[in-house]
Amino acid sequence: MINFLNADAWVEMKNTPSEKYHLIITDPPYMKYTSRSQTEGEHAISGVFSPTDFDRFAMNIFRLLKVSRHAYVFTQFVDQDKRDIYGMTLHALKKAGFVHNQTLIWTKRNIGMGTGWRAQLEPILVLTKPNVNQGVSAYREFAKSHSNLLKDFPSVPAERMVHPTQKPVELGVFLIRQSTDEGELVLDPFAGVGTFLLAAGQIKRNVVGYEILPEFWKKGLYLMKHFV
Numbered sequence: 718m719i720n721f722l723n724a725d726a727w728v729e730m731k732n733t734p735s736e737k738y739h740l741i742i743t744d745p746p747y748m749k750y751t752s753r754s755q756t757e758g759e760h761a762i763s764g765v766f767s768p769t770d771f772d773r774f775a776m777n778i779f780r781l782l783k784v785s786r787h788a789y790v791f792t793q794f795v796d797q798d799k800r801d802i803y804g805m806t807l808h809a810l811k812k813a814g815f816v817h818n819q820t821l822i823w824t825k826r827n828i829g830m831g832t833g834w835r836a837q838l839e840p841i842l843v844l845t846k847p848n849v850n851q852g853v854s855a856y857r858e859f860a861k862s863h864s865n866l867l868k869d870f871p872s873v874p875a876e877r878m879v880h881p882t883q884k885p886v887e888l889g890v891f892l893i894r895q896s897t898d899e900g901e902l903v904l905d906p907f908a909g910v911g912t913f914l915l916a917a918g919q920i921k922r923n924v925v926g927y928e929i930l931p932e933f934w935k936k937g938l939y940l941m942k943h944f945v
């Protein structure tokens with residue numbers, strides 16, 4: 718079951734009971750997102766992550782995750798304003814109580830926008846919510862042993878690329894399989910066009926996701942209808 722809502726993640730997370738999810742996988746909005754509807758002339762902007770949002774995000778996902786389970790948080794080393802996004806995200810997640818299990822490096826086929834040193838890789842934080850009664854090592858095993866270098870994933874096909882930071886569905890499937898079983902419940906609070914929801918649905922996981930901008934949400938629903 719895929720439950721994709723046009724909603725504000727901060728509000729939804731606050732109203733969700735603790736330890737509901739078996740896995741949280743997300744790519745937070747470190748930058749500002751803009752969407753424009755060609756039909757309605759609608760123009761909407763979602764906010765950039767402020768310094769306090771890193772802590773707010775980390776505390777929310779820590780509370781919502783079940784004990785001994787994993788979270789995958791996509792990040793970047795620096796943003797266009799030279800903010801240390803990797804350091805700030807990791808610091809907030811550890812402060813919230815997560816164990817930093819590993820950092821995966823996902824290498825992309827295409828080089829990112831900009832000038833000078835342009836990013837062709839994305840660090841993905843792998844985290845565990847420790848079981849304080851049994852010690853930090855008592856966490857769910859990963860399905861398979863694998864290098865932390867992820868380099869064999871195809872780019873999003875041009876006809877399905879409708880969001881500036883859209884991820885390949887295959888990457889979502891790979892990560893979700895590593896950390897969940899069929900029928901378990903996954904959350905992506907900042908879902909964009911719902912790539913990780915689509916991925917979870919393809920491998921029979923239940924999943925909830927939120928996207929605040931109506932245009933991205935509508936495009937995500939279209940992708941889900943045509944590609945699940």
Ligand SMILES: C[S@@+](CC[C@H](N)C(=O)[O-])C[C@H]1O[C@@H](n2cnc3c(N)ncnc32)[C@H](O)[C@@H]1O
Nearest residue numbers: 725726746750763883884907909910912928929
């Ligand atoms: C990095 S993108 C996610 C891309 C996604 N992984 C995909 O493949 O489509 C982050 C998304 O979070 C959305 N967003 C920003 N603030 C939000 C909020 N408060 N609640 C829900 N979504 C939000 C942005 O509009 C943006 O689409």
